[in-house]
Amino acid sequence: MEKRIYNFSAGPAILPEEVLQEAQKDLFALPGVGMSILEISHRSKTYDAIHTEAKDNVKKLLGVPDDYAILFLQGGASLQFSMIALNLMPPKNKADYILTGSWSKKAIKEAKRVGTANIAASTEESEGDKKFFKRIPKQSELKLDPDASYVHFTSNNTIFGTEWNKEPEVGNVPLVCDASSDIFHKKLDLKKYGIIYAGAQKNMGPAGVTMVIMRKDLVERSQDTLHTMLSYKTHVDSDSLYNTPTTFGVYIIMLVTRWLLKLGGLDKMHEINKNKADMLYRCIDESNGFYKGHAEKESRSLMNVTFNLATPEMEKKLIDEATKAGFSGLKGHRSVGGLRASIYNAFPTKGVEDLVVFMKDFQKKNG
Numbered sequence: 001m002e003k004r005i006y007n008f009s010a011g012p013a014i015l016p017e018e019v020l021q022e023a024q025k026d027l028f029a030l031p032g033v034g035m036s037i038l039e040i041s042h043r044s045k046t047y048d049a050i051h052t053e054a055k056d057n058v059k060k061l062l063g064v065p066d067d068y069a070i071l072f073l074q075g076g077a078s079l080q081f082s083m084i085a086l087n088l089m090p091p092k093n094k095a096d097y098i099l100t101g102s103w104s105k106k107a108i109k110e111a112k113r114v115g116t117a118n119i120a121a122s123t124e125e126s127e128g129d130k131k132f133f134k135r136i137p138k139q140s141e142l143k144l145d146p147d148a149s150y151v152h153f154t155s156n157n158t159i160f161g162t163e164w165n166k167e168p169e170v171g172n173v174p175l176v177c178d179a180s181s182d183i184f185h186k187k188l189d190l191k192k193y194g195i196i197y198a199g200a201q202k203n204m205g206p207a208g209v210t211m212v213i214m215r216k217d218l219v220e221r222s223q224d225t226l227h228t229m230l231s232y233k234t235h236v237d238s239d240s241l242y243n244t245p246t247t248f249g250v251y252i253i254m255l256v257t258r259w260l261l262k263l264g265g266l267d268k269m270h271e272i273n274k275n276k277a278d279m280l281y282r283c284i285d286e287s288n289g290f291y292k293g294h295a296e297k298e299s300r301s302l303m304n305v306t307f308n309l310a311t312p313e314m315e316k317k318l319i320d321e322a323t324k325a326g327f328s329g330l331k332g333h334r335s336v337g338g339l340r341a342s343i344y345n346a347f348p349t350k351g352v353e354d355l356v357v358f359m360k361d362f363q364k365k366n367g
């Protein structure tokens with residue numbers, strides 16, 4: 001078998017080795033079925049069991065209450081930017097958006113096509129012609145409209161490496177969350193959310209499937225004039241089987257959630273994630289300024305660790321040497337520059353330990 005390297009990619013991202021091995025073992029023929037997951041009908045008993053287990057596992061992991069639906073849709077998190085506005089904004093046609101990064105900005109762009117997207121807070125800063133975000137706003141900074149259709153926020157800002165460590169307080173207005181890059185990284189109080197959604201390809205599965213967990217009463221807002229595929233009502237009523245779902249994607253989510261349960265659930269996962277992130281941030285903080293963390297300390301992400309070196313040349317040197325040493329995907333997003341180590345759930349602790357050794361060694365040679 002090919003040797004695997006350390007994959008720090010922001011997405012599509014690393015998956016648990018056990019999951020890849022099991023999928024590989026059963027790809028030719030599912031046990032007792034004689035056909036591949038890639039070949040079976042989405043109306044078959046076999047697929048039904050996979051779909052049901054995926055939902056059950058999600059329910060167990062996140063403690064999803066009974067009055068919530070768990071959907072597996074297509075079109076990525078990006079299509080949710082539109083679906084949320086189309087389904088939830090009317091009839092008031094106004095919603096609050098908390099702007100903390102590039103993905104929030106894209107969500108706002110779609111909302112504006114439907115109605116008024118009020119910026120309840122923005123942490124955007126600029127330096128020259130460079131615009132960036134490095135923090136999560138405080139509760140006191142939020143200018144919320146109690147009459148808004150919903151409040152939207154991005155729980156983890158994949159590109160800038162900032163993360164909410166507690167949901168914003170929004171009163172009775174439904175809270176909508178893009179959790180694409182930190183879903184399942186810790187336990188949440190789902191009752192606080194109207195909708196939480198995530199593209200699978202960062203922390204949950206392959207590209208092509210998006211999970212949406214929504215309070216069922218919100219479906220009443222979906223108007224009959226909406227296109228069938230764009231209406232949450234369609235997908236809730238048909239259990240995500242109105243058309244052919246991404247059967248393979250749901251199968252991998254089933255395996256990943258099974259892996260999380262076997263590991264001990266999301267509290268255990270959170271403990272592991274905190275430990276991994278702490279190691280890396282400590283290496284940055286104890287480098288006497290050789291490495292500079294991008295995000296403000298209280299806003300640091302456990303999933304995407306962003307940092308800079310003194311010059312772009314030095315950053316390039318580190319990335320080149322790291323790549324040769326088997327650390328892939330450390331280059332920061334083009335809009336931020338610098339470096340980004342994405343250390344999602346499936347990223348092994350050993351890989352972070354090895355990166356820290358590598359970084360200390362690089363500092364010794366170049367500091």
Ligand SMILES: *Cc1c(COP(=O)(O)O)cnc(C)c1O
Binds near residue numbers: 158180
């Ligand atoms: C990657 C990402 C998206 C975009 O996801 P797609 O599935 O490619 O549409 C949206 N939001 C966040 C926070 C992301 O990290």
